[in-house]
Amino acid sequence: MTGSPSKVAIVTGAGRGIGAAVAARLARDGFAVGLLDLDEASCASGAEAITAAGGRAIGVGLDVSDSAQVDAAVTRVAEELGAPTVLINNAGITRDNMLFKMSEDDWDSVMNVHLRGSFLMSRATQKYMTEQKWGRIVNLSSTSALGNRGQANYSAAKAGLQGFTKTLAFELGKFGVTANAIAPGFIATEMTAATAERLGISFEDMKKGAAQEIPVRRVGEPEDIANVASFLVSDEASFVSGQVIYVAGGPKA
Numbered sequence: 481m482t483g484s485p486s487k488v489a490i491v492t493g494a495g496r497g498i499g500a501a502v503a504a505r506l507a508r509d510g511f512a513v514g515l516l517d518l519d520e521a522s523c524a525s526g527a528e529a530i531t532a533a534g535g536r537a538i539g540v541g542l543d544v545s546d547s548a549q550v551d552a553a554v555t556r557v558a559e560e561l562g563a564p565t566v567l568i569n570n571a572g573i574t575r576d577n578m579l580f581k582m583s584e585d586d587w588d589s590v591m592n593v594h595l596r597g598s599f600l601m602s603r604a605t606q607k608y609m610t611e612q613k614w615g616r617i618v619n620l621s622s623t624s625a626l627g628n629r630g631q632a633n634y635s636a637a638k639a640g641l642q643g644f645t646k647t648l649a650f651e652l653g654k655f656g657v658t659a660n661a662i663a664p665g666f667i668a669t670e671m672t673a674a675t676a677e678r679l680g681i682s683f684e685d686m687k688k689g690a691a692q693e694i695p696v697r698r699v700g701e702p703e704d705i706a707n708v709a710s711f712l713v714s715d716e717a718s719f720v721s722g723q724v725i726y727v728a729g730g731p732k733a
């Protein structure tokens with residue numbers, strides 16, 4: 481095994497939550513990190529924190545579902561940090577509703593960010609990985625891929641990402657590029673806090689209730705996902721590809 485010629489990672493949705501924790505962890509692992517997010521200001525502050533700690537990072541604003549913005553952001557990372565060989569497709573949104581109330585916009589928005597976004601980002605970065613004969617793609621799926629009331633759009637997108645991941649593993653393996661998915665259960669972030677608010681319950685009560693249903697009796701933290709991502713992008717994980725790793729404190733949330 482030759483190891484990574486270019487230790488440069490891109491994390492989408494890195495402005496907060498799981499993406500911010502993964503970006504910080506990969507920086508500690510020695511990667512230069514491109515933090516990409518809709519909100520350039522939020523990922524710029526994450527990049528500054530990494531730089532202040534002695535790492536290399538830049539924040540870039542983009543909408544992952546826009547092809548031109550994706551290509552421009554990936555080119556900028558390549559020019560400023562070096563060829564990206566790690567991609568974490570983490571940007572995500574929810575537009576929950578029961579099927580009979582779900583609008584076409586709720587459906588399309590979720591598909592566009594999760595599926596189209598991961599496709600565009602993977603297509604734009606794979607050339608750097610295949611050129612270097614080393615790469616790692618990690619897609620954020622979810623336990624909702626197994627089905628979840630009120631999430632027809634999100635569960636379909638997260639299940640779709642699992643098929644996408646396995647296909648990338650088949651296509652890119654011969655170039656030394658692996659693709660895996662992490663399927664988190666309940667992770668305490670603004671996404672789950674927003675769900676609590678929509679349901680009209682306090683986030684603390686929601687976390688307590690969720691923890692009782694989870695075998696290890698606690699909800700997840702963004703660092704729980706960052707730990708697994710750190711392994712999947714390492715040299716040691718070179719024989720792990722096309723897998724979906726449920727990180728949910730038990731077999732499923």
Ligand code: NAP
Pocket residue numbers: 492493494495496497498499516517518519522542543544545569570571572573593597620621622623663664665666667668669670671672
């Ligand atoms: P979060 O706190 O809502 O963060 C998501 C980030 O993605 C935000 O910074 C958001 O930017 C960014 N984003 C949204 N749409 C984007 C777009 N079109 N282009 C670029 N960036 C975009 O969510 P999280 O809980 O950390 O979740 C991260 C990932 O894990 C998501 O894919 C989510 O589906 C998945 N996941 C989360 C959980 C959980 O329990 N939290 C469970 C399973 C899976 P803005 O801040 O500007 O909106």
